[in-house]
Amino acid sequence: MTMASSDVKNGEKYMLSAKGADFSQVLKRYDIDLQQVATPEQMAKKMLPKDEVFKKVAEEVLYMRFKTVGPVVMEALKQRNPLDVINNGLVAGMEVVAKLYAEHVYYLPEIMMAAKTMEIGIALAEKQVPGGRETKGTVLMHAAEGDPHDIGKNIAAVMVRSSGYTVVDMGRDVPIVDFVAKAVELKPLFVSGTALMTTTMSVFPTEAKLLQEKGLNMPFMGCGGAVNREYANSYDLGIYSEKAPQTPVIADKIRAGYDWKKVREEWDNIIGGA
Amino acid sequence: MSVTRYTKMTYDCADDMVFGQAKHPVSYGFGLKIGAGRVIPEINYAPRPGTEKDPEKLRREYVDYISKDILNRAVTAGFPDVQLETEWVSQMNQEKLCVPVVAGQKAICEKYHEEYGVNCGTRQTIPDQREADNGLRPGMDSLHAYPEKMFQCAEFACENGADNLSIESVGGKELSDYAVTNGDIVAFLFGVGYLGSIDMTYIWQEFANIAKKNRCVAGGDTNCAGANTSMFMAGGFLDNDVQKTFSAVTRAIASARTLAAWESGAAGPDKDCGYEGIICKAIAGKPTAQEGKNCQCAHCDLQGNLIAQCCDLWSNESVEYHPEFGGSSVQCWFGSLGYECALMNTATQLKQEKTLRDLYMYTDRTRGPEGYVLAYDHAYEIGQAIAANGNDLYLRSRAAGLKAAEIIINGYKSKELGLTNKQLDVINDIYKKISALPEDTDKFVEYAAKEYQDVPNFNLKNYGL
Numbered sequence: 086m087t088m089a090s091s092d093v094k095n096g097e098k099y100m101l102s103a104k105g106a107d108f109s110q111v112l113k114r115y116d117i118d119l120q121q122v123a124t125p126e127q128m129a130k131k132m133l134p135k136d137e138v139f140k141k142v143a144e145e146v147l148y149m150r151f152k153t154v155g156p157v158v159m160e161a162l163k164q165r166n167p168l169d170v171i172n173n174g175l176v177a178g179m180e181v182v183a184k185l186y187a188e189h190v191y192y193l194p195e196i197m198m199a200a201k202t203m204e205i206g207i208a209l210a211e212k213q214v215p216g217g218r219e220t221k222g223t224v225l226m227h228a229a230e231g232d233p234h235d236i237g238k239n240i241a242a243v244m245v246r247s248s249g250y251t252v253v254d255m256g257r258d259v260p261i262v263d264f265v266a267k268a269v270e271l272k273p274l275f276v277s278g279t280a281l282m283t284t285t286m287s288v289f290p291t292e293a294k295l296l297q298e299k300g301l302n303m304p305f306m307g308c309g310g311a312v313n314r315e316y317a318n319s320y321d322l323g324i325y326s327e328k329a330p331q332t333p334v335i336a337d338k339i340r341a342g343y344d345w346k347k348v349r350e351e352w353d354n355i356i357g358g359a
Numbered sequence: 360m361s362v363t364r365y366t367k368m369t370y371d372c373a374d375d376m377v378f379g380q381a382k383h384p385v386s387y388g389f390g391l392k393i394g395a396g397r398v399i400p401e402i403n404y405a406p407r408p409g410t411e412k413d414p415e416k417l418r419r420e421y422v423d424y425i426s427k428d429i430l431n432r433a434v435t436a437g438f439p440d441v442q443l444e445t446e447w448v449s450q451m452n453q454e455k456l457c458v459p460v461v462a463g464q465k466a467i468c469e470k471y472h473e474e475y476g477v478n479c480g481t482r483q484t485i486p487d488q489r490e491a492d493n494g495l496r497p498g499m500d501s502l503h504a505y506p507e508k509m510f511q512c513a514e515f516a517c518e519n520g521a522d523n524l525s526i527e528s529v530g531g532k533e534l535s536d537y538a539v540t541n542g543d544i545v546a547f548l549f550g551v552g553y554l555g556s557i558d559m560t561y562i563w564q565e566f567a568n569i570a571k572k573n574r575c576v577a578g579g580d581t582n583c584a585g586a587n588t589s590m591f592m593a594g595g596f597l598d599n600d601v602q603k604t605f606s607a608v609t610r611a612i613a614s615a616r617t618l619a620a621w622e623s624g625a626a627g628p629d630k631d632c633g634y635e636g637i638i639c640k641a642i643a644g645k646p647t648a649q650e651g652k653n654c655q656c657a658h659c660d661l662q663g664n665l666i667a668q669c670c671d672l673w674s675n676e677s678v679e680y681h682p683e684f685g686g687s688s689v690q691c692w693f694g695s696l697g698y699e700c701a702l703m704n705t706a707t708q709l710k711q712e713k714t715l716r717d718l719y720m721y722t723d724r725t726r727g728p729e730g731y732v733l734a735y736d737h738a739y740e741i742g743q744a745i746a747a748n749g750n751d752l753y754l755r756s757r758a759a760g761l762k763a764a765e766i767i768i769n770g771y772k773s774k775e776l777g778l779t780n781k782q783l784d785v786i787n788d789i790y791k792k793i794s795a796l797p798e799d800t801d802k803f804v805e806y807a808a809k810e811y812q813d814v815p816n817f818n819l820k821n822y823g824l
Contacts (some may be wrong), residue, residue, distance in 0.1 A: 194542030
């Protein structure tokens with residue numbers, strides 16, 4: 086062990102000597118032992134689109150080039166129709182990013198920057214889609230009334246948006262009445278609420294009940310540090326998402342016709358791959 | 360309250376730091392002496408959902424159930440000291456909800472002290488609900504008036520029996536959220552190291568005045584909203600959303616911010632979830648609260664033993680009140696804390712405290728970069744870097760971040776600390792980026808304000824700039 090200068094007192098090393106100690110008997114660095122050695126370039130090679138135009142667009146997303154994605158998309162739009170540029174270029178690039186994230190080659194910052202890059206590109210391409218682009222559905226998100234913690238929700242919003250949904254994010258500390266009114270107005274595919282405190286997550290059953298009273302029966306996803314599966318399943322409409330990457334996977338099932346009861350029943354199978 | 364920045368170390372060397380002893384101990388409550396020779400267990404709890412809806416239910420939950428359970432267990436198991444920590448739920452920003460709890464806890468502590476001789480007291484941790492988009496300073500938030508409510512909560516707490524006033528303040532959070540999710544260390548340095556320190560200096564002068572007026576002790580703060588979020592997202596070996604070399608550097612930067620409470624009139628101990636407390640203690644000599652292996656009820660981390668190395672209060676972070684086989688949850692986790700403190704205090708009595716300190720430290724020293732920078736010898740070095748630049752909030756944060764990066768890189772080069780390829784890439788990048796920053800505060804602020812102008816909710820007016 087190398088001793089730092091502050092380890093010396095009156096000319097003597099003071100710290101208990103670790104000479105000869107074998108710390109592999111104490112701890113195991115699984116992160117080092119199991120790290121993915123392949124580079125993003127190596128892993129993405131087989132996943133990128135074959136079409137050169139789409140591939141170039143997808144690479145902008147894959148390598149998070151948010152400063153140059155604009156010109157590349159504009160160039161692609163001269164050669165391909167805008168919906169294809171979105172789906173086969175930008176979204177395809179994001180799908181590769183998601184796979185790299187699942188394989189622990191990419192991490193959260195890469196997801197965030199790639200999503201930002203994709204959204205810049207989509208905003209440009211969408212302008213050329215007659216009548217606007219249809220997304221997979223609308224998702225309404227909020228952090229519970231009285232709860233200022235929203236970083237998890239923000240990450241989930243990026244992941245859901247990156248999966249092709251329109252996200253209406255009401256922010257944090259959202260009053261119950263405002264949330265219910267927005268749900269009535271939008272009639273989204275599903276709604277989500279996040280809470281970090283046990284005393285703020287208690288608004289979820291109230292909100293779910295109010296939604297039912299308004300005739301809305303879409304799933305109500307309960308998430309956040311204080312929330313667990315048992316709690317989210319304790320009130321009608323309630324379903325659970327433990328981590329942000331699970332949310333788009335569950336969303337796809339709801340889009341495929343799963344109601345809140347079926348999501349609960351199939352939850353283990355649904356999130357198995359997330 | 361005036362502000363006095365630390366420009367030199369209170370401890371002469373790292374070896375002088377040990378658990379249970381601080382250069383400047385603090386006394387409060389009914390016989391509690393923090394940092395005066397014994398490590399004291401601090402138990403924190405969350406009420407069951409629904410109890411917040413009625414003042415009497417909430418009082419009963421906190422006082423008749425939670426506090427009584429804990430104090431009973433102290434007597435049952437023979438623990439001489441206990442500090443209760445009540446982290447206010449958001450609804451307690453109303454007088455009718457908070458006052459009965461604070462007064463009730465004071466009364467039950469007094470009862471157990473008189474009847475059984477238990478040394479006890481309460482830390483009241485008030486909520487910081489301020490939102491950057493609505494304004495962090497009084498007069499700015501026309502929607503909720505959260506800044507005004509925060510100071511009002513401090514008054515409610517101190518006037519009704521708090522022994523220690525604390526908070527987990529959120530200044531700089533809008534930038535730290537951005538920094539952590541985007542892996543941007545400069546944004547963290549700007550948000551937490553510079554702006555967060557300005558905010559803490561502002562609020563803690565006022566808290567110290569309120570506490571002094573009511574003969575309460577102003578305790579301290581933590582960068583829960585920044586460095587803890589970073590560490591939580593870095594997680595364990597199965598997580599890594601944030602790289603642990605990144606979270607380790609955010610912790611060092613956060614120490615320059617957390618220190619600001621003590622520079623602005625607070626006496627300590629600081630908050631348990633501030634893992635940066637070891638660095639602050641090295642600089643200021645004030646007692647620190649820490650949490651680790653006995654807070655598994657709240658979260659897992661990679662320095663469960665190490666972080667006990669120099670603590671003065673030893674906490675469980677928080678546990679929801681519910682039944683367990685061994686009693687209520689607070690009794691079980693208090694028991695776990697109490698016996699750990701008994702071990703530390705026995706080590707002190709047998710003059711083996713430095714040996715136990717080093718054993719704690721070694722078990723986690725190389726478990727990851729976060730523990731590595733917080734090992735007391737490295738923490739001391741980071742403290743020196745801060746104190747050498749103590750009068751400048753930016754330069755000292757920059758120095759803390761740079762020193763932490765150096766420590767990690769040197770640890771890797773010497774083969775003492777293992778890193779994944781990604782962790783190594785990130786720490787090299789961090790070192791490069793922080794090194795490249797200007798050594799002139801005005802130039803940095805001008806640069807950062809422009810660079811991060813589009814970060815959601817960022818507003819220099821929140822910091823009086």
